[in-house]
Every structure is written in C-alpha cells, then in structure tokens.
Amino acid sequence: MIDCRTFGGFSWTPLYVETIDKDKCFGCGRCVKLCVQKCLGLESFEDDEGTERHVAVIVSKDQCIGCQSCGSVCVRKAHTFKAKSA
Ligand code: SF4
Numbered sequence: 072m073i074d075c076r077t078f079g080g081f082s083w084t085p086l087y088v089e090t091i092d093k094d095k096c097f098g099c100g101r102c103v104k105l106c107v108q109k110c111l112g113l114e115s116f117e118d119d120e121g122t123e124r125h126v127a128v129i130v131s132k133d134q135c136i137g138c139q140s141c142g143s144v145c146v147r148k149a150h151t152f153k154a155k156s157a
C-alpha cells in the first residue's frame with residue numbers, strides 16, 4: 072500500500088476512485104465539478120421514456136490522487152475507492 076504523508080508528517084493512505092454506480096448516480100455533476108484532477112465527466116443517455124439523463128463516469132483514472140472528495144459530496148454514495156499497492 073502506498074504510504075503518503077500529510078503536511079504535518081502524519082501517515083495517509085490514498086484511496087483512488089474505483090467505480091461509480093450508474094444506478095445510484097442521478098447526474099447532479101457535483102463530483103465532476105469538485106475534482107481538481109479532472110478525473111470525472113458526465114455522460115448523457117436517453118432513459119426508457121426518451122428523456123435525456125446524465126451519469127457521472129471516470130474519464131481519467133490515471134490522474135486520481137486518491138483524495139475521496141468526489142465521494143464525500145455524493146449524497147447517493149455512488150463511488151467506490153481502493154488503495155493501490157506500491
Ligand atoms: S455527486 Fe453522485 S449523484 Fe452527483 S453526479 Fe456525482 S456520482 Fe452522480
């Protein structure tokens with residue numbers, strides 16, 4: 072597991088975004104706007120009634136710093152996270 076340090080020298084393990092549950096996501100876009108690393112995006116699709124809907128997707132996982140901020144703003148708890156082996 073990667074062991075990072077806070078500014079104060081405390082141990083901190085980054086947890087990187089792993090999945091976004093499309094059945095939980097209602098496309099509010101909060102996590103997409105919040106991610107400073109631009110890892111997330113919104114995809115549009117038509118639902119069964121032909122209405123345009125949006126869902127958050129991971130577009131650039133390689134840029135993720137493992138801050139979990141996206142998960143903290145999601146009222147649906149749609150994100151999952153995972154630590155990475157060194
Ligand atoms: S914050 Fe949650 S509900 Fe809103 S777009 Fe992101 S994953 Fe979807």
Ligand code: SF4
Nearest residue numbers: 106135136138139141
């Ligand atoms: S964990 Fe942080 S860097 Fe990674 S996608 Fe979420 S907000 Fe962006």
